Amino acid sequence: MSDVYVVGIDMIRFGRHADKTVVQLAAEAALLAFDDCGVGIKDIQALYSGNIGETMTGQRTLQLIGQTGIPVVNCTNACATGATAFREGWTAIKAGLFDTVLCIGVEKMAPGMIVKKKVGNEPLPAEGLIGSETMPAVFSMVGLEHSRKYGTTLQQFAKVSVKNHHHSTFNPKSMYQKETPLEEVMGSEMIAYPNTKLMCSVNVDGAAAAVLMSEKRARERGLLGRAVRIRASALASDAWSERNQVMQDVNTVSRQAARSAYEMAGVGPADLDLVELHDCFATAEILHYENLGLCADGEGGRLIDDGDTALGGRVPVNVSGGLLSKGHPLGATGIANIYEVATHLRGEAGKRQVKGARIGLTHVVGLGSACAVHILEKV
Amino acid sequence: MQQNPTQQNPMPRDASQHAASQPLKPATSYTRIAADGQPYLEGSRCAECAAVFLGSREHCGRCGIRAHMQSIRLSERGRLYNYTIVYRSYPGIKVPFISAIVDLDGGGTVKGNLLEIDPDPQALHFDMPVRMVFRGAELATADGVGHVAHFFVPDGKLP
Numbered sequence: 001m002s003d004v005y006v007v008g009i010d011m012i013r014f015g016r017h018a019d020k021t022v023v024q025l026a027a028e029a030a031l032l033a034f035d036d037c038g039v040g041i042k043d044i045q046a047l048y049s050g051n052i053g054e055t056m057t058g059q060r061t062l063q064l065i066g067q068t069g070i071p072v073v074n075c076t077n078a079c080a081t082g083a084t085a086f087r088e089g090w091t092a093i094k095a096g097l098f099d100t101v102l103c104i105g106v107e108k109m110a111p112g113m114i115v116k117k118k119v120g121n122e123p124l125p126a127e128g129l130i131g132s133e134t135m136p137a138v139f140s141m142v143g144l145e146h147s148r149k150y151g152t153t154l155q156q157f158a159k160v161s162v163k164n165h166h167h168s169t170f171n172p173k174s175m176y177q178k179e180t181p182l183e184e185v186m187g188s189e190m191i192a193y194p195n196t197k198l199m200c201s202v203n204v205d206g207a208a209a210a211v212l213m214s215e216k217r218a219r220e221r222g223l224l225g226r227a228v229r230i231r232a233s234a235l236a237s238d239a240w241s242e243r244n245q246v247m248q249d250v251n252t253v254s255r256q257a258a259r260s261a262y263e264m265a266g267v268g269p270a271d272l273d274l275v276e277l278h279d280c281f282a283t284a285e286i287l288h289y290e291n292l293g294l295c296a297d298g299e300g301g302r303l304i305d306d307g308d309t310a311l312g313g314r315v316p317v318n319v320s321g322g323l324l325s326k327g328h329p330l331g332a333t334g335i336a337n338i339y340e341v342a343t344h345l346r347g348e349a350g351k352r353q354v355k356g357a358r359i360g361l362t363h364v365v366g367l368g369s370a371c372a373v374h375i376l377e378k379v
Numbered sequence: 380m381q382q383n384p385t386q387q388n389p390m391p392r393d394a395s396q397h398a399a400s401q402p403l404k405p406a407t408s409y410t411r412i413a414a415d416g417q418p419y420l421e422g423s424r425c426a427e428c429a430a431v432f433l434g435s436r437e438h439c440g441r442c443g444i445r446a447h448m449q450s451i452r453l454s455e456r457g458r459l460y461n462y463t464i465v466y467r468s469y470p471g472i473k474v475p476f477i478s479a480i481v482d483l484d485g486g487g488t489v490k491g492n493l494l495e496i497d498p499d500p501q502a503l504h505f506d507m508p509v510r511m512v513f514r515g516a517e518l519a520t521a522d523g524v525g526h527v528a529h530f531f532v533p534d535g536k537l538p
Binding site: 123126127128129130131134137148189190194240242245 | 404405406407408430432433440441460461462463464465466467468469472473476478479480482488489490491492500505516519520522523526528529
């Protein structure tokens, strides 16, 4: 089976794009990815499109940039949607079906809190009656479970937000580029204890796209120079865990996907030069340090205290600014974090460049649950 | 992404005010009313692997065995495993409130609002004993009129 390469990848600046439609944003990202590697729509043999809010997004995107009649697959997998679309493209090239495919992730979001769709046959909306199911509440519980086990403090969780907002000041494609000192993070409005407003990711509009190629085609086109090799692509669903029916468990699914990815790549956490992980809330980042094996269980709090995950630290995490500051357009996030790691591996990340980066990992979790982990390597 | 219905008022404050009129309906798919009129929560236990689930189900999500589930009545006593204090919720929901995760004696884990204690991390302790009570659902949400729902209170502090 051929190795699969990212030959072109880009994202639009995340933010509010009120005057643009979902598919206009998707088209913009696709053309940026084309221009990144000098291909055109006629080179693309299949499209894998990730979007949650609308239907047939892939086909409608092609209506704007070229209706060539290629197969289109529309994917939805909660916040792992973009990464799932990317992985479908990888799978198709691995299988030998195609040599060049396009993967897009896109979303337009209403500002403020996500209101969950009612599913199943419950007689009443559960929110406020049977506890809470808001995203901040879910991830606050996830954090407090860590506090229960290891004594992790509100201050340690808040430091994640300080770090990621600081990182975003070096990223021109981030929604926010603003320092948020610890007192400001801890003193902002409490949304669900212990997550304050500045510890919640920003719901924004965004799109990201990647052109993937087989080794043969990338070589023929002379594109291996800036290409990034996909060393692993892993996807897991949530295995049964004790309280999962009433309390979301993002740990079990993350550990499973991480284990598969490390095994496929033949590398371990110590080999990683940078990580983009799913910091949808500040509490989540600390757990994922442990889920991805960046430190031993119970040491996530110490990792943030010691600055190990800050730019310049042992293993920088979310140097893009993360979902907390760069923004979190659900369907786009999974490809945007691959863009970030690829940009560092290419040595093109400017002021936030992780020096000498050779191997990086991306991680996203879609609640319900799906986890996708990719390991990328500089060619 | 649908919007929650907004708050309506005024609402009766307690389920007992309905007692004279008509029986209350269950607020969740796993709330049951026993023959004596007493509400309880239904669970299922897998006869093969002993996993406990909320509500009735035919097959086991843990071990995958088919048609070996037993219906059980979940205990009303348990311990606070985890919580969050919700300060911002959907439109129309009264805040703050405590969203609690309770491990029940004898198996099963249930989510519900923890009442009759300050919504303050200083007042809440992991593993504190709590007890399930059933009250009118309108206590928590305007949509709840005519329904009975489970809540938790600190154990030994029943009204």
